[in-house]
Amino acid sequence: MAELWPGGPITLPHRFTHDGVELVIPEQKLTDLLYWLSSGQWWQLYPNAVDPESMQPLKLRMFDPDDHLDMIHLHDVGTRLFGRLSGVAPKDAVGWWPAVRLANMALTQWPLFHAWCVQHHVDPIGGSLMTTIAAAYAWIRDGLGPDQLAKLEQELWSTPTMAAVPKAAPEELPEHVRQEEAGAFLAAMGESLPGQQALSGLF
């Protein structure tokens, strides 16, 4: 799929350049993408999913003490690509945090989310990441009143301060009443984000 606009939605495989180096992210399993996204592991998409040989020029620069290239630059690319792959990167926005929140809510309340998908004829693991994240967005909006919707939108699209990103914690049992569920979601919005991850396997 071609880009709808620069920085807009994308699908895999996706070709891009980082500092002039041509790279391709090949197809990935949707379940892997959902898990990486929900747990904040941007590096699994970029650079880990890219062919190591094509990453070699950037790898050499990463370990050059006089070159500015560092993790923060990989993070910038990885989070932007994930946001766009999730279809929640509007113009001039990264889309990473809303995508992480929606994936996290869908995975931690999977039976409810899946049931909603079945009811609405959506296959949450048979299509694209963009479709699953869109389904999660529709699921979580479903049945909310105007005030709750406004609060949801505000919290969904905000960028958390680092101090507000807690360690991953076991989720409480999901509520089964729609309104209670929505209330729990809103209350938990700031608490359901993934914590810091131990990074392994990065070049």
Add this chain to the structure above:
Amino acid sequence: MLRSARLHSLGGVTKDVSAFDSAAVTVPDRPTASLVIADREYEVRCPKLRVWMAVIERQEDYEAGTALKPHVQELYLKLAQHPSEEERDKLIDQYRTLQPVYSAAPTVLQLATYLLDFLCSCMTDRADAQALSEAYNTDDGDVDIPHLRRALDEMDNAFADWLDAQADFVGVQRPELPEPVPNRAAKRAAGRTAAAKKTSSVAKRTTAATG
């Protein structure tokens, strides 16, 4: 940060591409700190987060190898003693489990060379890097392996805030320096000290007895 570009299409790959430019991402300047190695002061710049993580990974590989060494040697000995077939298979299984970690670990000299290169690359003054390298590589130099390891600990303390902030920003845990596993050299050194003390006290007693 992101600009539109068009490149030629390759089978099945998105035709329109995005281009990322690292120069558009502002990174705060890395701080510097003074480091004392064998009584000489050096100025070092904080390493990049990925480089620091690689140094810790290398140190972890070494510590893991050091911790496994006695077990691997014990396995060699047991295998050399012609065990029963069942026992031998068990020992070989154990060896196969340990061997990848053990063989991936750098030797103490490889680690020292790695750490020396790393520390030299952090020096803000090339002359300091040259001095450190000479102090380590010459026979009468003051710098030895433990000094290099202590320098890492000092850097870990000096740059903790900056490295933590970077790690927080990208959502990863900054790995901690592993505790050094007491190695054979340290044990031998301790043994030599104890032997020297014993000899010294025996000599003193002998001197006292003979008047």
